[in-house]
Amino acid sequence: EPEVTQTPSHQVTQMGQEVILRCVPISNHLYFYWYRQILGQKVEFLVSFYNNEISEKSEIFDDQFSVERPDGSNFTLKIRSTKLEDSAMYFCASLGGRASGELFFGEGSRLTVL
Amino acid sequence: RKEVEQDPGPFNVPEGATVAFNCTYSNSASQSFFWYRQDCRKEPKLLMSVYSSGNEDGRFTAQLNRASQYISLLIRDSKLSDSATYLCVVPANTGGFKTIFGAGTRLFVKA
Numbered sequence A: 001e002p003e004v005t006q007t008p009s010h011q012v013t014q015m016g017q018e019v020i021l022r023c024v025p026i027s028n029h030l031y032f033y034w035y036r037q038i039l040g041q042k043v044e045f046l047v048s049f050y051n052n053e054i055s056e057k058s059e060i061f062d063d064q065f066s067v068e069r070p071d072g073s074n075f076t077l078k079i080r081s082t083k084l085e086d087s088a089m090y091f092c093a094s095l096g097g098r099a100s101g102e103l104f105f106g107e108g109s110r111l112t113v114l
Numbered sequence B: 001r002k003e004v005e006q007d008p009g010p011f012n013v014p015e016g017a018t019v020a021f022n023c024t025y026s027n028s029a030s031q032s033f034f035w036y037r038q039d040c041r042k043e044p045k046l047l048m049s050v051y052s053s054g055n056e057d058g059r060f061t062a063q064l065n066r067a068s069q070y071i072s073l074l075i076r077d078s079k080l081s082d083s084a085t086y087l088c089v090v091p092a093n094t095g096g097f098k099t100i101f102g103a104g105t106r107l108f109v110k111a
Helices: none
Strands: A005-007 A010-013 A020-023 A033-039 A043-050 A053-057 A065-068 A077-079 A088-095 A103-105 A109-113 B002-005 B011-014 B019-025 B035-040 B045-050 B054-057 B060-065 B070-075 B084-092 B100-101 B105-110
Touching: A005 A088, A010 A020, A020 A033, A043 A065, A043 A077, A043 B100, A053 A103, A065 B054, A077 A088, A109 B019, B002 B011, B002 B084, B011 B019, B019 B084, B019 B105, B035 B070, B045 B054, B045 B060, B045 B070
Parallel strands: A010 A109, B011 B105
Antiparallel strands: A005 A020, A020 A077, A033 A043, A033 A088, A043 A053, A065 A077, A088 A103, A088 A109, B002 B019, B019 B070, B035 B045, B035 B084, B054 B060, B060 B070, B084 B100, B084 B105
């Protein structure tokens, strides 16, 4: 069964450092997402990406965040200067088509900012 | 009204019980709705889609009430393995493919 893969599974970083989280979506999917879930809280939408550009982003997704799909395979989330409050689980998801509606999630990357 | 709102629970039920969760949504233009299941510290996984009035899959039934803008999830004959958080998910219909997750309802099924 095709799956979304994410690396690293856990990253510990110092406040102010740059972090890149990587995702390989399902190969024939067209829509890509990053979500964040702070421990014990809800899954929060960060950004959606379609046709090699951001299609929508939330208020959380400020100038410290960026996404790109540099090689048509990997989909990355970069946090330029991490803050303590960026500590969370970051989930990548992909969607085959709007009609299907099913988001396929990766297992997540847990980010701990010290 | 919040975009997607759920009763957080927790619901504590014995094995074999029937339990129902509700979810309300604010965007009357939403056409599709989803229930996801999330186990502790795991990724959400699709449980059911709801496009019309409802959907049934084994012990699980989802119903949609467009007039009142809520969807429900009914679990019959609860199993221990049903213990999880159930997430109501609604596309935002903002043109950017955003989907909104409810905060989730926690279910504990006890022997």
